[in-house]
Amino acid sequence: MSNSISLISRIHEKANKFIVSELEKQGISGIVPSHGDILAVLFEFEKCTMKELAQKIHRTKATLTVLVDKLEKLELVTREKTDKDSRITYIRLTKKGQAFKPVFEEISQNLYTKIYTNFSTEEAKSFNALLKKINQNLG
Numbered sequence: 001m002s003n004s005i006s007l008i009s010r011i012h013e014k015a016n017k018f019i020v021s022e023l024e025k026q027g028i029s030g031i032v033p034s035h036g037d038i039l040a041v042l043f044e045f046e047k048c049t050m051k052e053l054a055q056k057i058h059r060t061k062a063t064l065t066v067l068v069d070k071l072e073k074l075e076l077v078t079r080e081k082t083d084k085d086s087r088i089t090y091i092r093l094t095k096k097g098q099a100f101k102p103v104f105e106e107i108s109q110n111l112y113t114k115i116y117t118n119f120s121t122e123e124a125k126s127f128n129a130l131l132k133k134i135n136q137n138l139g
Contacts, residue, residue: 018114019036019111038057038064038068039071042077042097047091048090049088050089075094076093076094077094078092079091
């Protein structure tokens with residue numbers, strides 16, 4: 001039990017390497033695993049404010065700004081100011097960003113398949129429930 005956090009960290013590192021490798025196989029560079037949270041939210045919602053995105057992905061606005069800057073340079077997202085309140089900036093997928101969705105889903109599915117190989121359905125559900133408990137326990 002004493003090495004649980006270390007093991008979780010190694011799993012996280014291996015999952016990130018897997019994602020990067022899968023992106024490279026698709027000929028995609030510049031995107032890193034931390035961009036995945038943003039893209040997943042934007043695939044689900046048409047647009048989000050920076051504040052909403054930060055809350056949904058559990059990142060600070062400063063960290064989010066750096067990640068969005070990179071996605072904007074890659075032409076996957078765009079920033080839009082509102083007419084009503086210039087302080088509010090919406091983040092929206094571009095057509096290129098929307099076209100990335102099938103690749104994103106394929107890589108996600110490949111990762112889940114790899115992770116849950118040799119797991120029964122019940123084991124996978126239990127494992128996920130335990131991870132949620134750990135996350136809740138840490139606040």
